[in-house]
Amino acid sequence: MSVNPKIVIVGxxxxxxxxxxxxxxxxxxxxxxxxxxxxxxxxxxxxRLGNNIVEIGANWIHGPSEExxxxxxxxxxGLLDTEALDPVNQSxxxxxxxxxxxxxxxxxxxxxxxxxxxxAQDMFVELLYESSEFQNQGGEPWASVGDFIWSEVPKxxxxxxxxxxxxxxxxxxxxINNLLKAECCVNGTHxxxxxxxxxxxxxxxxxxxxxxxxxxxxSLIKKLLSELPxxxxxxxxxxxCVCWNNSEQKEKPVTVECDDDERISADHVIVTVPLGYxxxxxSTLFHPPLPLHKLHSIQRLGFxxxxxxxxxxxxxWWDADCEVIYLLWEDEDALVxxxxxxxxxxxxxxxxxxxLKPTERxxxxxxxxxxxxxxxxxxTLSEQEVTHTVTQLIRRFTGNPTITPKRxxxxxxxxxxWTCGSYSxxxxxxxxxxLENMMEPLPTKGSQSQPLxxxxxxxxxxxxxxxxxxxxxxSGWREADRLIAHYSKSKL
Numbered sequence: 001m002s003v004n005p006k007i008v009i010v011g012x013x014x015x016x017x018x019x020x021x022x023x024x025x026x027x028x029x030x031x032x033x034x035x036x037x038x039x040x041x042x043x044x045x046x047x048r049l050g051n052n053i054v055e056i057g058a059n060w061i062h063g064p065s066e067e068x069x070x071x072x073x074x075x076x077x078g079l080l081d082t083e084a085l086d087p088v089n090q091s092x093x094x095x096x097x098x099x100x101x102x103x104x105x106x107x108x109x110x111x112x113x114x115x116x117x118x119x120a121q122d123m124f125v126e127l128l129y130e131s132s133e134f135q136n137q138g139g140e141p142w143a144s145v146g147d148f149i150w151s152e153v154p155k156x157x158x159x160x161x162x163x164x165x166x167x168x169x170x171x172x173x174x175x176i177n178n179l180l181k182a183e184c185c186v187n188g189t190h191x192x193x194x195x196x197x198x199x200x201x202x203x204x205x206x207x208x209x210x211x212x213x214x215x216x217x218x219s220l221i222k223k224l225l226s227e228l229p230x231x232x233x234x235x236x237x238x239x240x241c242v243c244w245n246n247s248e249q250k251e252k253p254v255t256v257e258c259d260d261d262e263r264i265s266a267d268h269v270i271v272t273v274p275l276g277y278x279x280x281x282x283s284t285l286f287h288p289p290l291p292l293h294k295l296h297s298i299q300r301l302g303f304x305x306x307x308x309x310x311x312x313x314x315x316x317w318w319d320a321d322c323e324v325i326y327l328l329w330e331d332e333d334a335l336v337x338x339x340x341x342x343x344x345x346x347x348x349x350x351x352x353x354x355x356l357k358p359t360e361r362x363x364x365x366x367x368x369x370x371x372x373x374x375x376x377x378x379x380t381l382s383e384q385e386v387t388h389t390v391t392q393l394i395r396r397f398t399g400n401p402t403i404t405p406k407r408x409x410x411x412x413x414x415x416x417x418w419t420c421g422s423y424s425x426x427x428x429x430x431x432x433x434x435l436e437n438m439m440e441p442l443p444t445k446g447s448q449s450q451p452l453x454x455x456x457x458x459x460x461x462x463x464x465x466x467x468x469x470x471x472x473x474x475s476g477w478r479e480a481d482r483l484i485a486h487y488s489k490s491k492l
Contacts, residue, residue, distance in 0.1 A: 005267035007483065008256050009033045010239050013042025014469055015457040016272040017224045018476030024228060026484045034258065036238035036418045040225055043274065043419060044469065046216030049310050049409045052362050053216045056308070056411045058469050059367075061213075063206025065090040069477075070220070070470045074213065077223045084211035093207040096186070097125060100323035100354070106174075107329045109399025116168070117326065120175035123160065127152055128183070135201030144428050145200050146192030149180070150335055170333035177332040181351035182369070188304040188423040188467060190372030191338070195302070199426030202435065204464040214361065217469075237262070238418075242269055243287045244453040245443050253450045268452055270479050272472075275438075275460035276303040276420030286454070291444055297437035301460060302427035305414040307375045309350070309368035311390055312407040316364045317398050318355065325366065326352040327397050342377050347389050349374035379412040386410055423467040424460035435463045439475065441482070452486055455479040 007023060009016045012035035023031050039045075045057035064071035064084060071090075074080050083089065104112040130152075131145045142148040153176060161169050180192055189195055213219055225233070238259040245253065252265035273285075278298050282290060289295070318325055329348060339345050353366035368390065370378060378386060387408040395401050413422045426434070439461040442454040457475040465471030 003487075004028070004030050005483075005487070006030045006252060006265065007032070007268045007270065008254075008264055008266040009270045009272060010242070010256070011035060011042065011272035011458070012040040012233050012235075013272055013274075013458070013472065014044060014221065014224070015459070015472040015476035016042075016270070017221065017228070018473045019270050019272070019457055019480040020228055020232060020476075021224060022477050022480035023483065024232075026480070028483075029229075031232060032264070033233040034237045034239060034256065034264070035233055035235050038235050040233065041218055041221040043413075043423070044217045044221055046218040047409065049312055049365065050407050052312070052356075052365055054310050054356070054365070054367070054409065055212070055217055057413075058217050059212065059308075060210040061208075062096075062210055062468050062470070063208045064211045065206055065208035068206050068208065068470050069473055071208065071211075073224070073473075074220055077220065079213055079215065079219050079223070080211065081214050089209040089211070091207060092209045094205075094209060095129075096203075096205040098210055098323075101319075101321050102324050102326055103318045103322040104326045104328060105397040107327070107331075107397060109396060111398075112171070112328070116171060117175045119161070120172035121179065123153070123156055123172075124149075124176055124179045127156075131197060132201035132203075134197050135199065138198075140196070140198040142197050144193045145195040145197050146180075148197055149192060153335065171328070173333045173335070174328040174330070175326070177336050178326050178328055178351050181349055181371070182326075184304075184349075184371040185306045185351065185369040187425045188306045188371065188421070189302055189425050190304055193337075194304070194425075194427060196426045196428045196430040199430040199432070199434075202426055202432055202464055203466065206470075239285070241285060241287050242271060242454060244269070245288060245447070245449045254453045267450075268455060268483055270455045270457055270476075272457045272476065274303070274419045274421070274458060275301060275424045276422075277418055278460075279303060280420050286442075290442070294437050294440065297434035300427050300430050300434050301438065302425040302430075303421045303423070303460070304371060304425065305375045306369065306371045306422040307378060307411045307413060309370065309378075309386060309390060309408065309410040311353070311366045311368060311394075311405045313364040313366075313403070314406055316359075317394070317400065317403055318366075320359075322355055323357065324352060324354050327393070339374060342374055346370075346374035346377050347393050350393070376414040378410065379415050383408065383410070425467060432463060435461065435466065439463075439478070441479075452483060455482060 012033045043057040047056040061071050102114050241257040243255040254266045254269050256264040350368050350370040353368045356362040356365040441452050443449045457479045459472040461475045462471035
């Protein structure tokens, strides 16, 4: 076995960069990253809206505390502002739901009292907490998180809210429908009916008040790349096929075939492509095909779309302390399952906006959030159509017909050919075993061929931090460490 193995990493997102950095700093100097696009960072993508830096992709450091390697790196590189570094902020445990100050508007053009939404919010958070507990109970009495919530809400509403009048109860139901749309964005899913109930609790949160990068998330990517040797990354080099396990024992067991017909022979390949891409291309990306159990896990795990629509204004129409704006539709006071006519009513899936803070940095910019099929349809519209629909929406909910956005910019992750969506979630029928299968290297245990030919990293391969940047980073380190341990053993 070669002492200086050739290692090829497919994909220059943060998991690929993390793997390369770990290997290079451990003395492996025959490492190469091949990246399909012309840029690094993958789903970390910083853009511009006028003079503002905005995040097209990953937005926050979720749980910025000592256990979060993304936070530690960002702090060491000096990329965070003083507020994010405040020890108090690091100790707050928000359990994945930031305590944002809300403004609430109704489709009849009224601004509502924020206090009126709290009882429904409390019930909803309680139901999400209970959903995550099924994982420890070893059973799934409902097929999905959505089924569980739908079956519980009417019962609990009848019990807890029996003394409130009809109008209040109907407002609270509108709030629950709105929070379900917001939760679809959080989980990157079309509907909460697509989330496995037994697996929902696999996701773990870290303490800390979510924070952002003042100069953009890509500033972290730039710092990490600057520590890699020049020329280690080859851009605009899509991979057509990873040929592994060649039974005729060649010197190098893996060949990476690129679209431009370059063939790179390697001892090990770390595949870091997004799950969305894997779902679409697994049948052609590997030769021989992936083992069945790995294939089934790729199919069972979910991968959805969550897009942003940034909207800039000359002056705010929300309160100065407001951090999130919820939009409640008058006709959504029963449990809404599906938006029937997606093309006509796609905008109803947008739950509202987060406010970009601090105002001194951003001016008056909102970020609208929309997930699922409606979000995918939104991507096909022209920027003009999106601007028009968002403008009409805001005028309707505020009752102010003169509000006009200055600029609008939206993300389009579903039509991004190398990503095919936003991030992963455990689908129906998923279990911890599926995430284990995702990160299992090829060939699988018990094979006579050279071990660790193909390794897998990326957010969808992390057993409890899937869908996050820190999950992706840790998965890259994990696969690098797997190779480092393998070679330190082989030297003994």
